[in-house]
Amino acid sequence: MEWEFDNRERMENLSYAIGYYRKKKGYSQEQMAEKLGISRQHLASVEAPGMDRGLSLELLFNIATILEIEPYMLLKFRIEK
Numbered sequence: 001m002e003w004e005f006d007n008r009e010r011m012e013n014l015s016y017a018i019g020y021y022r023k024k025k026g027y028s029q030e031q032m033a034e035k036l037g038i039s040r041q042h043l044a045s046v047e048a049p050g051m052d053r054g055l056s057l058e059l060l061f062n063i064a065t066i067l068e069i070e071p072y073m074l075l076k077f078r079i080e081k
Contacts, residue, residue, distance in 0.1 A: 010075075012049045017077030019047040021067045035066050 022032050033043040036059070046055050046063075064071040 011051060011054070013077050013079055014055075014074055015047050015049050015051055016079050017074045018063055020077065021069060021074070022047075025067050027066075032063075032066060036062055 022029070025032075027035075029043050029047070030040045033040045036043065038059070045051055046059070060074065061071055064074060
């Protein structure tokens with residue numbers, strides 16, 4: 001059986017979650033990117049709803065650590081439609 005994977009909505013929710021929790025913590029993209037050791041442009045692409053590049057689990061875990069939340073909170077986040 002061939003599987004068809006469409007994770008666009010999940011990735012969109014993840015990108016919104018990262019932006020939501022970053023703003024809630026009071027960090028600019030620049031501040032958070034610096035803490036993560038990545039460029040602001042990289043973080044902006046991670047937060048972009050239509051991001052074409054996935055992010056590594058390591059970066060996901062690091063983002064959660066900086067935001068002082070558990071990684072699952074980023075993954076279970078759902079935007080209101």
